Amino acid sequence: MDEKTLEEIIARYDSPSGKVLGILGDIQRSEGYIPRETLEMLSVKIDVRISQLYSIVTFYSFFSTKPVGEHVITVCMGTACHVKGAVGILETLEKMLDLPGDASEDGKFSVTTKDNRFTVEIARCFGACSMAPVLQIDGILYGYATPASLPAILGKYGWKAS
């Protein structure tokens, strides 16, 4: 992120309340992750120690320090999705995208395909429980997902069966 864009983001926050998380959230949404250089630049500009910023970035699950692929798929792991088969959705995605097998429901989960086309992440709950199980691709929600419906959904984003 260039300096000017960062300054524009910082300028949106005129009160200290909610400022740091707000800025980091805007960076995350704009870049898909929080680049180290941006964090260093931010530290100087808002006069908050880099160690403190880093502790925030690693504490909150919304932030990621790793770059993401072209399309970000987020699988909801909320309770309603869980009882309606979210684990099966995640496992099917792992197979379809040939992801390394360390996918789990735990903590900060984020894996990117080797060709950098897709990143798969999990969310605690999108609050779209009525259409569980739910996944989100690049900000668009898909409800009533099944392992069988995934090829058609991913097909819209250029996925092809190998």
Next chain:
Amino acid sequence: MTGQKAFDRAAGGAAGMKKLFPGKPRIAVGLATCGIAVGGQRVYDRLKEIIGKTGAGICLTKTGCIGYCREEPLVNIAIPGQPLVILHRVTEEDAEGIVGAVRKGTVPHEKALCRVPSWDHMTGTVITYGTGFDEIPLYAEIPFFKHQKKVILRNAGFINPEDIEEYLAVGGYAAAEQALTRMDPESIISEVEKSGLRGRGGAGFPTGTKWRITKDAPGKEKYIICNADEGDPGAYMNRNEMESDPHMLIEGMIIGAYAMGAKEGLIYIRAEYPLAIKRLRLAIDQARSCGFLGKNIFAVDEGRACGLHGKNIFGTGFDFDIRIATGAGAFVCGESTALVASIEGRTGRPHPRPPRLTDPGGGLWGIPSDLNNVETWCNIPVIIRNGSGWYAKIGAEKNTGTKVFSLVGKVDRVGLVEVPLGTTLDTIVFDIGNGGGGGKKVKAVQTGGPSGGCIPVRLFDTPVNYESLNEVGSIMGSGGIVVMDEDTDMVDIARYFINFATGESCGKCVPCREGLRHTLILLNRIMAGKGSAKDLETLALLADTIKNTSLCGLGQSAPNPVLTTLAYFREEYDALVKP
């Protein structure tokens, strides 16, 4: 902002009424997050295209969500003089037929869910739509709706949440105006106390008492905060409240700010709710431009403040504004001290209380602060408008008012359900929800998210109130009710929640950080068929220790799913372990 013009609430309401009754048919598409996701936006776009092509004569708009999520996308049609008709499961392909029918003065009957001849918006406004369409069932005859009582969701699905004038038309901001111009802080707090309203975030602390403590706390400055960090998986009441009727929340906060003497309010909202954030920002801007937020709010006399030096010279003399602070996906930030740390730009790790938020040194930036859940704030306007006596008659003894629940999981009629407190689980799951989906037998419900417990079907005569749910080992929580059927493995459910809590533990205190991790290891072992009867004893002992020794509510309540499944579904554990 001296020199502001006093806003004429009545004129705004009249303008809003013209939008609700434009003198021609009005079609409104339910566009909350889930409505959009199941195709509501495509329906809206297609309707817009058709109406645009074939000339005027029909007014197209959007609304929030009436809560019958299973039947979405929902579309309302109001033809002058006839009842409002709610269409369900509408697709883009239906758009042509809808417009064609409306042009002929009717509705596509095969798509009609129900009709609404009149609707009580509870704040002094009853809207009469009209009569006719007798062959379409009445709203009150639909099983999903007939046991419900809409107080919080009274406007959801009827008005356009992005238009303050429509909120004004149904009595919006009348309560705030009444509070700020004709009541003193003491009488407002007294009304809230007498209403019996208790915190809707789950703990059930009396709201009026919390307000009084904040008001009486030393120091001139106070903050009020809205907890919109709806972190319980399986719960989305607050999302819909903010997406469908954001002004109700803002109005509640204005009244609270005046009662407690706060100049600034914060809404701490989770980042996963972009549409709610967008609509709240829009609503805050609209409220500012009407003079309901900012300096000298609800000024009554146009021009009197003009040209005078300083502020607060005439009018109510009260300044208040609201900011939005976004969260970043940490469940523990629902805990009050962690939430404040998060707004201040720190990691969300709780500290021991006292000091509480309301204490000097304990609140936001050390200033005494009042923290209430979205739905708690949403209750305030109707209490002030209709009086504490009116409100206290709803619900049950010591559990007054209604509560919105998200009825999800393996239940036939999925949706948001608003019922008086004291309604039984039986009514909610079977009468409203129609039991398990696909003819399956319901086994249990899980209430209160990761802090709650599983309640077996044999205890479904339990009234849903704060105390009764505690007695059966669960909690009210924020209102998530996840239904489990005969196929649900209850040990897996316990494992699911412990896994969640382990990931969300902030790591500060040992019982929570280490205890939950070991609980998870034990549950994984049991589920892999490698557990022993001794492990079950250890599990129960560990759960008890975590509950009694953790620092904050997260750890203290995290073992509840294990304790309740051990108590009610012991046979499922026994079947997995070696003797």
